[in-house]
Amino acid sequence: MSLLVGNGLTHWFGRELALEGVDLVIDTGEHMAVLGDNGAGKTTLLRILATVLRPTSGQLEIAGLNAFRERRRLRHHVGYVAHATGLYPALTAAENLEFFCDLQDVSRTRVEEALDAVGLTRVARRRAGELSRGMQQRLSIARAILHEPRLLILDEPDASLGDDAAELLTQVMKDKTVVLATHDHALANRLCPRTLVLRHGRSHGTATRLRVVR
């Protein structure tokens, strides 16, 4: 059963075309990687799928809901890890998550579970601003899974995670539908059975496995 159906997703930034007529269908529980060079439109596509950005044209349905008309309802089902961590540096790791529990309307007991899932339990009382970049990225992933979303959208989450990125992401992605943008082809092959390749904002089709051409 399809969790996400996008048709003709197109986005212009002023006079610049960032994404052109991308169609995609993602089934429940499926993991799909989005690959492409810098400026290919990966982040624009992911921001549209996360309902952060409204496309210039096109249709998007997630969990049977119109992604633009019912986006507040939809946000119970979507978790998004963006490029920037978007954390509050003066608050501790736990306080950052507690704040988002209040905004997501979920119990604060989820904080401990989410910190444990990303291996940050021991730094729960340290301020986010004092954490390393990799730890901040983990905290940002913890925030995205706080409300146990059905659809998880990850924009280059491996960028500063270090050697155990694949293990951590495998754990986090378990039982979820995932769209993952990355530059790391090996990681994409390992985590995602399906791949979408973008070039200059256009989809160059999906494949069940990526063939790495050197």
Next chain:
Amino acid sequence: MNPFRVALAVARKDIRSEWRTREMVPALAQFIVLALLIGNFGFQIDARNAPAIAPGILWLALVFAGLVAFGRTFAAEREQASLEAMLMTPASPVAIFAGKAIAASLLLVICEAVLLPALTLFFGTPFTGDVVAAVLLATVGMAALGVMFAAIVARVRARELLLPLLTLPLWIPFIIAGGQAVQSAMGLPGNYQEAIGLLIDFDILFVVLTSLAARFVLEE
């Protein structure tokens, strides 16, 4: 989802961040004292003209302190990309806006707690409940407008320039009514009750208008 819980969470988060970083309040308090000091030496103030001059200096200091305090409310969120994370939740943008406005108002109230006694100290004007009430009532509407325009200009580069240009014209009613209320509370002729009634009307009008606009301002 309870919007009051969201608003309180946002306000608590902002105040906790300010308490830990102490970025704004000490600087604003220092600015206020300096503004009063300049006013004290810049005018020939005596017991007769103090009630006429002091309210003007009070509102000038308050307006500029407010612009700085409200300007930072959304600029910091944009800089650290946390506003997007907040708006990605199912929380109502109106509740988020209300929380930001509550926190910014509290910052300004803390500044007023320095400003009003300092005004009495420098100018010898009376520090009464009527003066405090007029200033607090003006703070409500000024905060609602200031935070809304801060959210609008946070997206643009020249925000420090744009915020006063957009905000000051709409703060004029508060400065006029607040000025009249404070002057009459300090013993000059004028109708205090009428000025306070006007401030309450402006508060209701602008709190309602900014709440209605918040959704469109915050959501892309």
